[in-house]
Amino acid sequence: SYELTQPPSLSVSPGQTASITCSGNKLGEKYVCWYQQRPGQSPVMLMFQDSKRPSGIPERFSGSNSGDTATLTISGTQPLDEADYYCQAWDSSSASVVFGGGTKLTVL
Amino acid sequence: QVQLQESGPGLVKPSQTLSLTCIVSGDSMNSGDYYWSWIRQPAGKGLEWIGRVYTNGNTNYNPSLKGRVTISLERSKNQFSLQLSSVTPSDTAVYYCARDFILTGAGFDYWGLGTLVTVSS
Numbered sequence: 770s771y772e773l774t775q776p777p778s779l780s781v782s783p784g785q786t787a788s789i790t791c792s793g794n795k796l797g798e799k800y801v802c803w804y805q806q807r808p809g810q811s812p813v814m815l816m817f818q819d820s821k822r823p824s825g826i827p828e829r830f831s832g833s834n835s836g837d838t839a840t841l842t843i844s845g846t847q848p849l850d851e852a853d854y855y856c857q858a859w860d861s862s863s864a865s866v867v868f869g870g871g872t873k874l875t876v877l
Numbered sequence: 878q879v880q881l882q883e884s885g886p887g888l889v890k891p892s893q894t895l896s897l898t899c900i901v902s903g904d905s906m907n908s909g910d911y912y913w914s915w916i917r918q919p920a921g922k923g924l925e926w927i928g929r930v931y932t933n934g935n936t937n938y939n940p941s942l943k944g945r946v947t948i949s950l951e952r953s954k955n956q957f958s959l960q961l962s963s964v965t966p967s968d969t970a971v972y973y974c975a976r977d978f979i980l981t982g983a984g985f986d987y988w989g990l991g992t993l994v995t996v997s998s
Binding site: 770800801811812814816818819823857863864865866867868870871 | 914923924925926938939940973981982983985986988989
């Protein structure tokens with residue numbers, strides 16, 4: 770089955786840029802979505818179709834996808850960005866949704 | 878405003894069937910524009926997609942759970958349901974229902990608050 774791999778954790782200082790990666794075989798040929806999940810809350814979609822932001826998502830969130838890696842970039846990271854981040858794609862071979870394992874972003 | 882709300886027993890005994898319902902408000906499930914999914918998350922772990930149902934009743938399931946999962950639609954009540962059979966303690970998780978647009982790559986734009994289901998005797 771298709772797998773998406775994310776680094777378990779990432780630390781960044783306030784104001785810096787955070788880049789969260791998501792890797793999978795020929796991932797660039799699929800669309801990737803990204804979600805933010807704060808403790809005790811439901812996930813919130815940050816990005817769809819690789820790089821499109823839903824209404825209400827700040828411009829400092831951006832996405833890209835090429836080759837085997839998709840990247841969620843947070844510019845000017847703020848303390849409120851501290852959360853878990855998940856990538857997600859559709860695996861057509863198994864007709865199923867796949868999530869990455871998640872990355873815990875710490876802002877300190 | 879679209880809202881999804883999960884409901885069902887919070888405690889299920891091993892080997893029994895877990896049954897949950899997701900009530901959708903603010904959107905008609907008859908529109909044909911969306912898939913309706915179940916997703917779960919064990920405590921301290923990541924998200925796992927369980928499966929989805931389309932307006933016409935067609936379903937897709939996570940291969941790892943296939944055979945134990947049934948997702949069905951009740952259009953007249955604007956809700957959809959999950960049944961997971963032969964549960965074990967490893968099925969203990971927060972269960973979410975969510976909506977995703979049929980456009981490829983559109984993702985899950987609305988989620989329920991989630992409901993904790995514990996499998997224990």
